[in-house]
Amino acid sequence: MPDKSKYDVLIDIGRRRGLFWPSYEIYGGVAGLYDFGPIGVEIKRRIMMEWIRFFIHRQGGLVVEIESPIITPRMVLVASGHEEHFTDPVTECTKCGRVFRADHLIEEQAHVKAEGLSMDELWSLIREHNVRCPVCGGELTKPRPALLLFKTEIGPYKGSPGYLRPETAQGMFVSFKQVFNVARNRLPLGIAQIGRVGRNEISPRQGLMRLREFTIMEFEFFFDPERVEEEAGKYLLGPILDYKMNVLTARDKARGVEEAKTYTVRELLEDKIVSTPWMAYWMAIGNMFLESLGIPPDRIRFDEKLPHEKAHYSVQTFDQEVYTEKYGWVEVAGYSYRTTYDLGRHIEYSGADLMVFRRFKEPRIVRKKTIYPNPARIKELAGEKFGIVMKRIASMDKEELLKTLEEKGYIVIEDVKLGRDAFYYKEVEEKVHGEKYIPHVVEPSFGLERIFYVVLENSLVFEENRTYLKLKPSIAPYDVAVYPLLSGSKREHREMMRIARGIAEALRETGLNVYYDEEGSIGRRYMRGDEIGIPYAITVDYDTLKDNTVTIRHRDSRMQERINIDKLYDRLLELLGRRIDWRSLSRRII
RNA sequence: GCGGCGGUCGUCUAGCCUGGACUAGGACGCCGGCCCCCCAAGCCGGAGAUCCCGGGUUCAAAUCCCGGCCGCCGCACCA
Numbered sequence: 051m052p053d054k055s056k057y058d059v060l061i062d063i064g065r066r067r068g069l070f071w072p073s074y075e076i077y078g079g080v081a082g083l084y085d086f087g088p089i090g091v092e093i094k095r096r097i098m099m100e101w102i103r104f105f106i107h108r109q110g111g112l113v114v115e116i117e118s119p120i121i122t123p124r125m126v127l128v129a130s131g132h133e134e135h136f137t138d139p140v141t142e143c144t145k146c147g148r149v150f151r152a153d154h155l156i157e158e159q160a161h162v163k164a165e166g167l168s169m170d171e172l173w174s175l176i177r178e179h180n181v182r183c184p185v186c187g188g189e190l191t192k193p194r195p196a197l198l199l200f201k202t203e204i205g206p207y208k209g210s211p212g213y214l215r216p217e218t219a220q221g222m223f224v225s226f227k228q229v230f231n232v233a234r235n236r237l238p239l240g241i242a243q244i245g246r247v248g249r250n251e252i253s254p255r256q257g258l259m260r261l262r263e264f265t266i267m268e269f270e271f272f273f274d275p276e277r278v279e280e281e282a283g284k285y286l287l288g289p290i291l292d293y294k295m296n297v298l299t300a301r302d303k304a305r306g307v308e309e310a311k312t313y314t315v316r317e318l319l320e321d322k323i324v325s326t327p328w329m330a331y332w333m334a335i336g337n338m339f340l341e342s343l344g345i346p347p348d349r350i351r352f353d354e355k356l357p358h359e360k361a362h363y364s365v366q367t368f369d370q371e372v373y374t375e376k377y378g379w380v381e382v383a384g385y386s387y388r389t390t391y392d393l394g395r396h397i398e399y400s401g402a403d404l405m406v407f408r409r410f411k412e413p414r415i416v417r418k419k420t421i422y423p424n425p426a427r428i429k430e431l432a433g434e435k436f437g438i439v440m441k442r443i444a445s446m447d448k449e450e451l452l453k454t455l456e457e458k459g460y461i462v463i464e465d466v467k468l469g470r471d472a473f474y475y476k477e478v479e480e481k482v483h484g485e486k487y488i489p490h491v492v493e494p495s496f497g498l499e500r501i502f503y504v505v506l507e508n509s510l511v512f513e514e515n516r517t518y519l520k521l522k523p524s525i526a527p528y529d530v531a532v533y534p535l536l537s538g539s540k541r542e543h544r545e546m547m548r549i550a551r552g553i554a555e556a557l558r559e560t561g562l563n564v565y566y567d568e569e570g571s572i573g574r575r576y577m578r579g580d581e582i583g584i585p586y587a588i589t590v591d592y593d594t595l596k597d598n599t600v601t602i603r604h605r606d607s608r609m610q611e612r613i614n615i616d617k618l619y620d621r622l623l624e625l626l627g628r629r630i631d632w633r634s635l636s637r638r639i640i
Numbered sequence: 641g642c643g644g645c646g647g648u649c650g651u652c653u654a655g656c657c658u659g660g661a662c663u664a665g666g667a668c669g670c671c672g673g674c675c676c677c678c679c680a681a682g683c684c685g686g687a688g689a690u691c692c693c694g695g696g697u698u699c700a701a702a703u704c705c706c707g708g709c710c711g712c713c714g715c716a717c718c719a
Contacts, residue, residue, distance in 0.1 A: 065650065079711085150716090198717095253717070515680080535677055575679090576678080578680085592677050603678085610678080
């Protein structure tokens with residue numbers, strides 16, 4: 051093993067082989083921005099495809115995918131609470147350099163209300179009350195807003211304010227009604243999106259771990275909180291209940307425990323560690339997803355966030371973390387129970403009806419007091435305003451009207467005071483078939499670039515005289531490499547090259563992604579393929595010329611098997627785990 | 641954002657302290673050729689460096705000084 055760390059080797063391979071490197075280098079580079087190269091994009095895309103397989107395709111319609119814009123009108127992020135939570139007034143200690151929320155500091159030290167004040171007002175309060183650094187007592191700078199949203203203008207002339215989205219989630223909330231209709235008004239329903247987001251981090255410094263622009267894969271899972279047991283129950287049965295995960299609970303953390311414990315899904319449900327069964331279900335799927343990428347189970351854990359660690363919208367949050375040599379435990383996904391927060395806020399700010407109708411099992415008979423205007427009496431009271439007053443009453447909410455009348459005994463409409471006698475009261479029996487409610491939301495959210503890094507680091511293997519990426523075939527940049535044993539100008543060598551090229555071409559036609567290389571010695575080519583994680587290599591040699599056989603070299607063991615070209619494709623599918631035994635599957639059906 | 645350290649071909653590095661003979665040297669990698677029936681072999685040749693950027697000092701700057709950018713480490717931030 052070289053004395054270099056896995057991180058250093060990955061940075062080296064990243065640049066040399068075209069996986070990733072810092073962006074805009076010829077202009078000095080910009081912190082927090084990375085390019086992905088030809089090999090990097092292949093791996094990244096396949097990780098993304100795995101995610102889609104796990105969370106969308108295999109869920110059989112339970113989760114659907116959409117795509118919404120990156121550019122977001124300001125109002126959307128005001129409603130979501132992001133603008134408020136992204137623009138903290140911060141002040142800095144001139145002595146020790148620590149940064150603080152200015153308003154909080156003033157409230158603590160001066161005991162006056164400071165929240166929501168302008169930067170200037172906060173500044174004068176700091177001077178007036180001699181607010182100091184709570185750590186070292188140093189003087190503080192004038193507060194300034196720390197805006198973590200990328201601001202932009204929508205429209206070139208008189209642009210309206212907009213932001214780049216800091217998460218894709220708002221796209222799902224804002225379009226909830228449309229997607230819900232398209233999905234034929236059925237809950238539970240997950241709305242997924244994979245897309246780029248921007249966060250103007252103050253000082254992004256941890257390579258791919260903390261980017262200013264990155265890819266989120268997430269979905270909002272909408273469900274009826276009153277029917278969780280029966281609905282989630284359909285999914286939480288069978289083997290999944292015994293599936294094990296490592297969880298560090300908030301309870302344990304509060305007690306000072308730092309090690310995660312292993313729980314089955316059943317235990318998470320029965321011990322009420324998760325606030326809703328759907329949380330447990332998606333955590334399990336998420337864990338299986340990471341395992342399928344080659345992360346060992348003991349290097350995956352869930353870290354439940356303590357109350358002060360959670361985002362503003364969440365009642366319960368689990369971070370899913372993967373252990374790395376470079377950064378320790380890093381968060382690759384967050385699972386938040388957002389309840390009705392987002393839809394509720396968008397209902398409030400947009401005025402749109404984002405509620406869902408819940409049909410009762412049996413229609414309910416409801417006795418209801420209701421009122422009607424008494425036109426004769428209103429005409430007396432309103433005189434020539436009669437028409438307009440009647441119109442106003444028609445547009446009012448009957449329950450509100452009733453409530454006002456019962457509380458105050460009168461109501462003023464268009465300057466006309468109407469007493470109880472202006473209305474008829476009636477007790478009616480209504481058959482109610484259901485009610486409206488705001489669906490609850492559980493949100494699993496994955497950072498693609500972080501997963502990319504932890505997968506690479508966990509796949510990197512040092513052997514005595516080679517370094518390679520032990521990537522699962524499903525996420526390798528190429529399915530297979532094809533090499534001629536030798537590539538000189540002799541007749542046999544030219545023949546090997548011809549056949550090897552032919553094999554590569556034919557395999558490409560089947561849809562496999564094939565790497566072809568004839569430069570340098572065969573050993574060197576194996577190394578080049580291993581370094582970017584190509585799982586299998588086909589070599590055309592002298593025997594091929596005699597009997598139409600080739601060898602398949604296995605990346606991990608370096609073993610070779612000889613096989614006739616006719617059987618090559620089937621064998622490859624088998625090795626790549628793509629040959630499905632339909633007969634055993636079909637047996638389940640009948 | 642604060643403090644410390646650093647930045648020379650794709651990578652690692654020599655040179656910097658003590659300014660000049662540096663058209664910036666080497667190794668690995670890359671490309672072309674020769675050789676070779678299997679795991680980074682060898683030989684020959686080739687391409688490849690705004691010495692991070694800008695300014696200053698000087699007859700002369702990779703080298704000294706200042707500012708910026710980027711990176712690493714610590715602190716802070718990460719809704």
